[in-house]
Amino acid sequence: xxxxxxxxxxxxxxxxxxxxxxxxxxxxxxxxxxxxxxxxxxxxxxxxxxxxxxxxxxxxxxxxxxxxxxxxxxxxxxxxxxxxxxxxxxxxxxxxxxxxxxxxxxx
Amino acid sequence: xxxxxxxxxxxxxxxxxxxxxxxxxxxxxxxxxxxxxxxxxxxxxxxxxxxxxxxxxxxxxxxxxxxxxxxxxxxxxxxxxxxxxxxxxxxxxxxxxxxxxxxxxxxxxxxxxxxxxxxx
Numbered sequence: 739x740x741x742x743x744x745x746x747x748x749x750x751x752x753x754x755x756x757x758x759x760x761x762x763x764x765x766x767x768x769x770x771x772x773x774x775x776x777x778x779x780x781x782x783x784x785x786x787x788x789x790x791x792x793x794x795x796x797x798x799x800x801x802x803x804x805x806x807x808x809x810x811x812x813x814x815x816x817x818x819x820x821x822x823x824x825x826x827x828x829x830x831x832x833x834x835x836x837x838x839x840x841x842x843x844x845x
Numbered sequence: 846x847x848x849x850x851x852x853x854x855x856x857x858x859x860x861x862x863x864x865x866x867x868x869x870x871x872x873x874x875x876x877x878x879x880x881x882x883x884x885x886x887x888x889x890x891x892x893x894x895x896x897x898x899x900x901x902x903x904x905x906x907x908x909x910x911x912x913x914x915x916x917x918x919x920x921x922x923x924x925x926x927x928x929x930x931x932x933x934x935x936x937x938x939x940x941x942x943x944x945x946x947x948x949x950x951x952x953x954x955x956x957x958x959x960x961x962x963x964x965x
Binding site: 772839 | 880882889890891892895904905906907940944945949950951952953954955956957958
């Protein structure tokens with residue numbers, strides 16, 4: 739099974755800041771990596787798939803990069819609606835797996 | 846529009862069984878691999894199971910293998926999760942999700958989820 743880790747666990751930032759979230763896979767997952775955003779009481783929302791492709795309707799301030807085992811989600815200028823939980827997801831191998839999440843908190 | 850609606854949740858005693866259902870609408874479910882993912886209260890996401898287009902292949906997470914069974918009915922556009930031998934740590938919100946394609950295997954639509962509580 740592929741273990742996924744994320745760092746930091748919590749990131750305290752201010753509106754307008756740049757946020758950098760990291761995800762690491764225990765084995766290369768190629769480009770089969772997605773990012774999801776989750777707000778309280780809601781299901782996850784797809785943000786990024788294939789490492790760097792934004793899903794429909796996702797603002798351009800969200801960008802993804804990386805390959806193999808190291809991946810990054812960058813939010814270039816945080817808006818109030820971006821404070822949420824973020825999960826990475828590898829879908830290269832069965833069983834699929836998610837990272838434990840990074841919480842973006844208001845500083 | 847694409848919609849996924851889970852049902853069947855509730856409170857159940859340890860060791861008992863429960864069946865969850867996900868009803869798809871707004872798209873041809875037969876063209877998509879379907880997944881179940883769960884989230885324990887205050888915790889992260891855990892991938893649970895997936896079923897191939899025609900039900901011919903099924904995949905399970907290690908923590909549910911041998912206890913849970915996923916199935917689908919493409920005529921009714923439903924996906925089910927039969928959960929047996931339930932444990933307290935199976936308590937979670939269970940989400941149904943759609944895989945986009947066999948090439949782009951990310952999960953592009955999710956249901957609102959259904960809560961399962963396992964407690965004596």
